[in-house]
Amino acid sequence: MADTKARILHATGELFRRQGYTGTGLKQIVAEAGAPFGSIYHFFPGGKQQLAAEVIRSSGRAYQDLVVALLDASPDPVVAIETSFAAAAETLVATGYADACPIATVALEVASTDETLRAATAEVFAGWVDAGTDRFVRWGFATPDARRLAIALITSLEGAFLLCRAARSTEALDAAAGAVVAAVRAAQQT
Template sequence: MTGTRERIVNAGAELFRRNGYTGTGVKQIVAEAGAPFGSLYHFFPGGKEQLGEEVIRTSGMMYLRLFEIFFVDGAELVPTVEAIFESAAETLRETGYADACPIATVALEVASTNETLRIATADVFTAWIDHGAAGLIAKFGLAPERARELIIAIITSLEGAFVLSRALRSTEPLKVAGAAAAHAARAALVR
């Protein structure tokens, strides 16, 4: 059985991913969590902003684990990069283009208006870059500078493709971005 606090965080993550931070109300979150309204403020005295920060940081670390799923011993770099984008496209198709990255969704909304949430999204993206670069070095033998450049290219391509794919209701942007990221991976191997 999941505790009330965890249910609230999970409900917030789901709703922020689908509706964005500003498009999600605290009443929606507690209803989705099956929790009493006052429990949100019990666990998050700072209200929606504190919950938002927790959701960003928790979700960000969950998505960080995807590197372990894709960056495995014995895998080849280019097919791995292609698989990342194919998996993202499959998720969007299966969810009717509703499930994308909650970190990017929130970052796009609040980067200019909410410093607490901007810092949380920046911390998550930094963790992804650092962890991803370390994985590219350890699993695929890339030089540190190349690994950092490639993981930034992968993350930015993926996040941008999510935005276009959701708006267009098409996985074409993910296919194109995936091909470009695979090309960048090939180039990183040659260097």
């Protein structure tokens, strides 16, 4: 079965998002995916670490596409940012504050404990920054400003996710969006 692998990747992504890396067991993954235990080592000979690396890259890329699609929907950066943060808030509420960033929890867990996986998360974030920079360049910003704004957008979103999930409130997403908008307007005036 080729799509057994896809089911494992998908189930692992969902569990990592909610429970993190060390908090998710391989047995729980195969149970969720409806796959036999041996399939993990068939498709991922490197075990949990290899599975995690592939999940980080695939779910990281999927989330990048989702956010870029949201940003592309508006020709005005301020509107794009506000609608994107509002959409993130809606998703958060709709999923009981579970579905935020798919790799943030794992990224913090592995940052000082697993060099291979840390590098995988760094690649994903670097891709997000590059994609965001492209958007801001198309909105008319010079490349250095565009990169700073892209990073500010991502860090604000990630930090807001943290506070929102802890507090079970979307207030932080509103405040964070305001800061990004202020940074965009400040860059527009130069």
